[in-house]
Amino acid sequence: MHRAAIERLLPAAYQRAAGPGSVLGALLDVMEALHAPDEAVLADVDALFAPYRTPDGFVAYLTRWVAMDHVVATPRPNAPLPLPVGRLRDLVAHGALLARWRGTPYGMRTALELATGVTGFVLDEPADRPFHVVVRVPPAAADQLALVTRIVEAEKPAAVTVEVTVLGDAGPPPPGPADSTPDRAVGRARVPSPVPVPAVEEPS
Known part of the structure; x- marks a missing residue:
């Protein structure tokens, strides 16, 4: 006053x-x-809660509001963030979309692409291993395996086991049964398959 x-x-x-x-x-x-x-x-209090306007030091706090705080989980207090703050802002901005598609291939791929800044993640479900998913990481994100693993563990359905591997230079393997059916499945839990769109857009 x-x-x-x-x-x-x-x-x-x-x-x-x-x-x-x-x-x-x-x-x-x-x-x-x-x-x-x-x-x-x-x-200007509304700026505190806007992903792209809030101060850098407040972005990690906002991840708790959208259930993405596992991305910044660190064993030591005041430890540096495991990813650039710009990508963290992207995750917060897409928090509602990620929550809507959590537990699906689209949701996991989108979270991984936003967090790592790399595209080309491949999710396979071996026919001989029900309730198991293999996440194949592009070579460009091979140096972020700890972050990738943390996101995969949080985004997968609870009953599904996962393994994380790095794609070889030969490129991704051919699509399996889960990729060729009208409906996609994670651990055989049927979910609708969204039309492929860029990670920044909500699937139609």
Whole structure:
């Protein structure tokens, strides 16, 4: 509040005593200066919760709001983030989409692509191993296996086992039965197959 606004809240006798050079006047000046930082924050408080406007130090906190805090889980306090803050903002911005598709191949691939900044992840379901998924990581993301594993463990259905491997130079294996059917399945749990779209768009 500005000094004049604070002064109007005082009884008439105090207002008369708050003239220039008075002790009460100086106190009101101090009150105005103390209020200014908090009022500046409140005037733009919505920016704190906007993924691309919030301060860098607040982005990791917002991951808890969209159930993506496992991405930044670190064993030591104040440890550096495992991925650039820009990619972390992308994850927060797509939090609702990821929650909607959690447990599906599309959801897992989208989370992995947003977090690593790399495309080309392949999810296979071996026909001889029900409720098992093999996540094949593109070579460009081979240096982020710890992050990839953490995301895979959080995004997969609870009853499904997984293994994470790096794709060889020969490229991805041919599509298996799960890729050729109208419906995709994770651990044989039938889910609709979204039309392939870029990771930043919601599937139609």
